[in-house]
Every structure is written in structure tokens, then in C-alpha cells.
Amino acid sequence: MNDNPHHDDPLRDRVVAEQGGSPDTTMPIVVYALHLAGIVTGGLTALVGVVIAYVYRGRGPSWLDEHYRYQIRTFWLAVLYFTVSAVLTLVLIGFVTWLAAVVWLVIRCVKGIKGLQEQRAPDNVDTWLV
Known part of the structure; x- marks a missing residue:
């Protein structure tokens, strides 16, 4: 199920395009950077990034909204993967899964x-892998 009510809305894309210029991609880049910084901050910056993604989702063309959806999925999947890795460190394989x-x-x-x-939208937004 798609959690974005504006997914693939051509009318909204046309309205956004008519407002002039290409959409500002600063915030999605900031969210990606916050996700990456989460590697060294224990996920704190990634938490800030996912909040930003939730706030900005639905405010641009559909391809940009797909980035926010991708970032939100990336955050939640990372929480799952790093939690499983933390548990697996008890049997030492967690260090490999964390990497x-x-x-x-x-x-x-x-x-x-x-x-x-x-x-353009990221490839394979719904995948659990890359």
C-alpha cells in the first residue's frame, strides 16, 4: 500500500511545474546527509532527518515525494537492521551484520x-535491499 496520497498525481506535477523552475532539492539532500551522519551519531541525526521527510512529503512533484518516501523507508528499515545487528552481537555475528x-x-x-x-525518483523505492 502506498502511504503517500499524492503518489503519481499528474495534475499536481503540472501545477508545481507551472509555478516555475525546478523544485528545490536542498531539503532531501539534507535528509540524506542526516541519514549518513546517523552512522556516527547513533541514529540521532537520522531521527531528525525522518521528521523532516515526514514534514516535507507531499509538497513537491511526485518524483520528489518519492524521495521523501524512500528516506522514510530507509530510516525504518535501518532501525530494523541495526536493531537486529545489536541483538546478533550477542553471538558475535552482529558485527558483520552491522557492517x-x-x-x-x-x-x-x-x-x-x-x-x-x-x-527523478529513486529506483526501487519499495525494496528492502538497495
Whole structure:
């Protein structure tokens, strides 16, 4: 189920385009940066980033809203992956899964930033992987 009521709304995209210029991608870039900074802040900045994504979702063209949806999914999946890794550290494999989760997070953020630069939605928004 799509949690964004404006997903693929061509009328809204046309209205946004008629308002002039390309949409500002500063906030989505900030959210990706906050997700990445969460690696060293224990997730605190990622929490701030997901709040920003929730606030800004629905205010731009559908491709930009897909970035916010992707960022929100990335946050919640990261919470799951890092929690599982924390539990698995009790049997020592958690250090490997934590490293895999870090790599996963970096790849998702880089893919998202690349999509922003190309002014298109990120690929595979609904995937649990990259």
C-alpha cells in the first residue's frame, strides 16, 4: 500500500511545474546527509532527518515525494537492521551484520542523491535491499 496520497498525481506535477523552475532539492539532500551522519551519531541525526521527510512529503512533484518516501523507508528499515545487528552481537555475528547495514545505508543514500541530481525518483523505492 502506498502511504503517500499524492503518489503519481499528474495534475499536481503540472501545477508545481507551472509555478516555475525546478523544485528545490536542498531539503532531501539534507535528509540524506542526516541519514549518513546517523552512522556516527547513533541514529540521532537520522531521527531528525525522518521528521523532516515526514514534514516535507507531499509538497513537491511526485518524483520528489518519492524521495521523501524512500528516506522514510530507509530510516525504518535501518532501525530494523541495526536493531537486529545489536541483538546478533550477542553471538558475535552482529558485527558483520552491522557492517552490512552501514554499507546498505550508504548505498541507498548515494542512489537517492544521484536520483535527486537527475531530478527523478529513486529506483526501487519499495525494496528492502538497495
